[in-house]
Amino acid sequence: MEPLDAFRHLLAAVPSRPRETVALDDACGRVLAGDLIAPHDVPPFSRAAMDGYAVRAQDVAGCSPEHPLSLRVTGRSAMGDLPTGGPGAGEAWEIATGAPMPSGADAVVPVEWTRRAGGAVLVRRPANAGRNVGPAGEDLRRGQVALRAGTPLRAQEVAIVAALGLDRVEVIPPPRVALVSTGDELVPPGAPLRPGTIYNSTLAALIAEVRHAGGRVTSAVGCVPDDEVAIARAIEDGLREAPDVLLTTGGVSVGTPDLLPEVWRRLGAEKIVGRIGMKPGGPFFAGRLGSALVISLSGSPAACLTAYHLLVRPCLLRLAGRRAVVRPLVPVVVVDGYPKPADVTRVLWARLEGHSAPFPASLRATQRPGVLSTLALANGIIILPRGSGPLARGDRAWALRTDWPEEGETLEIPQASPAAGGGPPAVSIVGHAEVGKTTLVEGLLRHLAARGVRAAAVKHASHGFDAQVPQKDSARLRRAGAEGVAVVGPGGLLWMEEGEPALADLLAFLGSRPCDLILVEGYKEGPLPKVEVLGAGDAPALTPARGLIAVVAREAGPAGGAAPTGGVPWFRADDLEGLLVFLLTHLRVPSRTVSR
The missing domain is CATH 2.170.190.11 (Molybdopterin biosynthesis moea protein, domain 3.)
Known part of the structure; x- marks a missing residue:
């Protein structure tokens, strides 16, 4: 199963939660169960x-x-x-x-x-x-929604509740979580190591993560031997505490000691999600057993925590009543590269630096799933969709900021970095017909030339072009069997081949020419970063996860200059210089500015 499908299936399996009323002094860290309506103006007087x-x-x-x-x-x-x-x-x-x-x-x-x-x-x-x-009501007007259901209550929100005159508030109970860690090789911290054993670091990490997500650990059993009977007994003991979720680590892959799938089958768990097409973190099981959501993760730390952050933590947050369960997705520039292609969705732990996007991202020297030092230095997770090529230094990708609070409700897997093959960067100019895409490309080319930046352009003519008209000599030569036809004249060179080339091949060809930047008109569903051109009254159809990096509109953008989805910058159609500076910086185009 693909990670996106697993995410959707898991969130859909989260049941509705009961409510409980707590004293205001105990509300911090909880999640509001329902909308709070102001019963009076705040403040009540001028x-x-x-x-x-x-x-x-x-x-x-x-x-x-x-x-x-x-x-x-x-x-x-x-x-x-x-x-x-x-x-x-x-x-x-x-x-x-x-x-x-x-x-x-x-x-x-x-x-x-x-x-x-x-x-x-x-x-x-x-x-x-x-x-x-x-004035009276400067902060809140009577009848106004002061806080929305699903809002985590920090000190600021607790102050609002108090300002409404409430000393108690309805919240969602924190999720109750039981943990079971399996593996013959595991020894609890504090005990002496025997030959061939390791300390159980994964269980310690999961306990900390569950508490960080606002969950309450009802029981934590570690170092359960790789034995079906022992594992089943530990699970049954954990379920006696009536948890909302029971998490296990280890024994979930396809090797001889990986017994959890069979244990779940014998216990009668109803399967929701099985193995996921993702590295690391692919070994996975989620199901329902009685009233509990049961989830099995890999025993290796990086694989376990990868699946936890992408799939399990959002479930715990939703169980706690939160609406926002996904951390922000931010653009990054790869500092040190990664040599392997993504045969499945590839997840890379990285260290993000800097204070503004795109953030320089250092991939650790090793990405092996059992290496803890990778995790200790990481504050982001780069996600490469299946089919992405290796990452070279300077390539762009997208990462979840694991050190930032959740803002979104859905997980999106971004498209691959456009800078494959080490050629010049390229960007797609996309939008509906008749919104001014060609005019925008034309204007950008003039500004690039004035700066001394060598640019190439690609026009996607989905309905063909003049040289393909059957009566033209070039078309006659193609029909006669030529592998390619070069039409040469005082106006330049036109090279024709049979069939529409793949975009990657076309970019590779253009990259062999003296070129600093390639502007591509069209290819909305391609892998390049995209500038979406809007018509009057239009809203963006793309998101950052689909490659959107900027929006061009006839009118000024939304308040604050950021799009309502993804925080991408907006530019007026006549602000070519502003858009150009953004593209040159974002795509890291070599500076060849000339005096004007």
């Missing part, structure tokens, strides 16, 4: 945003340091009291930050703009109505 004087804005209009206005101080608004009355014409009230605004006052003059003179205050700067005033 308040001063600065220390100073509450005034009527019309009374201080026109004042200046050279011509201050004098107001009589006739009252004071303090924290914790709702004032009665307020300043009249030509009057001011003392007020502290956060204190309720007195009636009649509509602005606060900061104390720094004033000078006290006995029972009066001299105001040296005007304050418009609303200046330095926080």
Whole structure:
């Protein structure tokens, strides 16, 4: 089974959870069970945003340091009291930050703009109505959704609950998890090693991961021998604790000591997912036994934790009530390469550096699944889809940030790096018909030429082109049996071969020419990074997982300049220079800038 299918099957198997009510002091770290609606405005009254004087804005209009206005101080608004009355014409009230605004006052003059003179205050700067005033409901309006169901409650969210006046809150119970670790070779930490044995590091890592995901470990049995009866007994003991999930490690592959598939069959587990087309982490089983979700992982640390992060942790988070269960997918530039092609989905642990995308990603010197040092240095997981070639230094890929909190609800496997074969980088310009793709490519080519960057262009003519018209001489020569036809003239060279070449072959051919960058119009489903051109009112059809790196639109992009999916940058169609700088940086095109 492919990893994406396994992910979907597992999340679909997560049952709905009950709710429980906890005291506010115990809510941090839990997940909100239902939407919280504000029963009143927060704050419930207008308040001063600065220390100073509450005034009527019309009374201080026109004042200046050279011509201050004098107001009589006739009252004071303090924290914790709702004032009665307020300043009249030509009057001011003392007020502290956060204190309720007195009636009649509509602005606060900061104390720094004033000078006290006995029972009066001299105001040296005007304050418009609303200046330095926080209105009632500034934070939350009555009836507004304050927090959504599925929100993890941090200190910030707990403060919101308290601001609503609630001392108890409904949350989802944390998932209860039992663990069983199998293997004749395992010895618990603290015990002496016998010849041929190793310490059980995988169980220790899983216990830590489960707790980090907010789960409660109900039992953890390690070093169960490779014996069907012993394994079955350990599983049955774990199930007596009524866990939501029972995790096992080891014994799940196809070797002689790998007994878990048979144990699950004998115990009557209903299979959900079997072996996955993924390295490492392919040995896998998930099913349902009674009310528990049962999952078996590889016993090797990297393989176990790979499957855990991609498949198991999202299940635990969903069981805990969270909506967001997938960590952010970010673009990376490979620093040291990886020599093997991906015959199945290949997962590589990596160290991501830097503070902005694309992040330099160092692959560890070894990616063997039993090597712990790889994991200790890693903070990301590079995912290469099945069929991807080896990664060379400078190639681009996508990685899950394991040190960032979850943001998404679905897992997407990104397409392969475009820089295969060591040729010049290439980018696809894609979009619907008549949205201006050719115009964009034309404009980019002019700007590239002005910078001294050598660029080639590919036009995907899905309906054929003029030289293929049967009456043309070039077409007649092809029909006569020529392997290829070169049409040469003062305007240049056109080379024709039978059939549409594979994009990789075409890029390899262009890469043999003097070229720094290849602009490809079309190939929306190809492996290249993509710039999507939008028509009026269109939304992006692609995502970063399908290679999207930028969006070009006639209008300005969404608020903040980022697309609603994946955080890719938006550019106006007339901002060719901005798009060009982004592409040259993102694709690491050699700089050949010339003076203009």
